[in-house]
Amino acid sequence: AHFQAGMRVDGALLADDCMGLKTMQIGSALSIGPSAVLRGQCAQLQVELDGQKRMSIEGAGGSLHGMWSADTPVSTSDRRLKAQITPLFRSLAKGSPSNSADPVGWVLRELRPVSFVFRDRAQDVRFGFVAQEVEQALPNLVRRDEKGRSLLYQDIIAVLALASREHQDRLDKQDAELAQLRATVQHLNAVVQPTPGPSEADSAAEPAQAGATRDELGTAGRRPRGSAAEREGRRPGSEEDPVVRRLVDQVERQAGEIAELREVLRKVVQHVGVVV
Numbered sequence: 001a002h003f004q005a006g007m008r009v010d011g012a013l014l015a016d017d018c019m020g021l022k023t024m025q026i027g028s029a030l031s032i033g034p035s036a037v038l039r040g041q042c043a044q045l046q047v048e049l050d051g052q053k054r055m056s057i058e059g060a061g062g063s064l065h066g067m068w069s070a071d072t073p074v075s076t077s078d079r080r081l082k083a084q085i086t087p088l089f090r091s092l093a094k095g096s097p098s099n100s101a102d103p104v105g106w107v108l109r110e111l112r113p114v115s116f117v118f119r120d121r122a123q124d125v126r127f128g129f130v131a132q133e134v135e136q137a138l139p140n141l142v143r144r145d146e147k148g149r150s151l152l153y154q155d156i157i158a159v160l161a162l163a164s165r166e167h168q169d170r171l172d173k174q175d176a177e178l179a180q181l182r183a184t185v186q187h188l189n190a191v192v193q194p195t196p197g198p199s200e201a202d203s204a205a206e207p208a209q210a211g212a213t214r215d216e217l218g219t220a221g222r223r224p225r226g227s228a229a230e231r232e233g234r235r236p237g238s239e240e241d242p243v244v245r246r247l248v249d250q251v252e253r254q255a256g257e258i259a260e261l262r263e264v265l266r267k268v269v270q271h272v273g274v275v276v
Contacts, residue, residue, distance in 0.1 A: 036049055043058060043059060044058050052065070053065050054066055060145075075154065088158055088159070089103070089104065092159075095107075095137070095138070104159075104162055104163050104166050105166075107137050107159060107163075108159075108163050110133075110137035111133075111137065111156075113127065113129065114127070114128065114130060116128065116130075128151075129151060131149035131150065131151045132149065134151060135149070138156075141155050185265075188261055188264065188265055191257070191261055192257075192261050
C-alpha cells in the first residue's frame with residue numbers, strides 16, 4: 001500500500017472475514033491530516049472531524065451529524081416513479097375518527113407544535129413536533145429504527161397545503177354569502193327610505209288653487225263662516241280634501257310596506273345569526 005504524508009493507519013494492514021465476506025481491513029481507523037478520521041467497523045463506517053462524529057454509514061442507510069448545508073436540496077417527485085396516487089383528503093379521512101366531519105381540521109388540531117432541545121445539543125433550541133404525538137394522527141410520517149422514531153417533516157407540507165386550500169375555500173364561500181347579504185340589506189334600505197313629498201310644481205299649484213277658490217267665493221257671495229267639515233265637527237281637510245287624502249293613503253301604504261320589510265329583515269337577521 002502507498003500512503004502520502006499526513007496519513008496514518010492505526011493497527012495492521014490485514015485481510016479479515018466480516019459476516020462471512022472476505023474484506024480488506026486497514027486497522028481500525030484511517031487518519032487523514034491532523035483532524036479527519038475515517039473509522040470503520042464491521043457494520044458501520046464513521047467519519048470524524050476534530051473529534052466529533054459527522055457521518056455514519058450503515059447497511060440500511062446513514063446519518064449526518066451536526067449542521068450540514070446544501071446549495072440546492074431536491075427530492076425525487078416524478079409522476080413516472082409513483083404509484084397509487086390518491087388525493088390527500090381521502091387518505092386523511094380514512095385515518096380520522098368516523099364521526100369527524102372535517103378530517104383536515106382534526107389532523108391540524110392533533111398536531112402540537114413545540115420548542116425543544118436535543119439532549120446532546122442543549123444549546124440549540126429547535127421548533128417542531130414530537131414523533132410519538134404525530135404518530136397518533138399521521139402514522140405514515142413516522143419511521144422507526146433502533147435509535148428511536150424519526151419524522152418526515154417534508155410530508156407535513158402537503159398536509160398544511162391541503163389545510164390552507166380548505167380554509168381558502170371556506171373564506172371564498174363566506175365572502176360570497178356576505179356579498180349577497182350586503183346586497184339584500186342595501187335593497188331593503190332603499191325600499192324602506194321615505195318617499196319624497198309633493199313636488200315643487202304641486203306646491204306651487206296649491207296657492208294658485210287657493211287664490212282661485214277665494215275669487216270664486218268673492219263672486220258667489222259671502223258664505224257662512226267655517227267650512228262644512230268644521231260645522232259637522234270633523235277636522236279640516238279630511239275626506240273632502242284630495243291632497244290630504246292622497247297623502248294619508250300614501251302614508252298608510254308605506255306603513256304597510258315598512259311592516260312587511262321589517263318582517264323580511266327580521267328573518268334575514270335570524271338566518272345569519274346576528275342580533276340587531
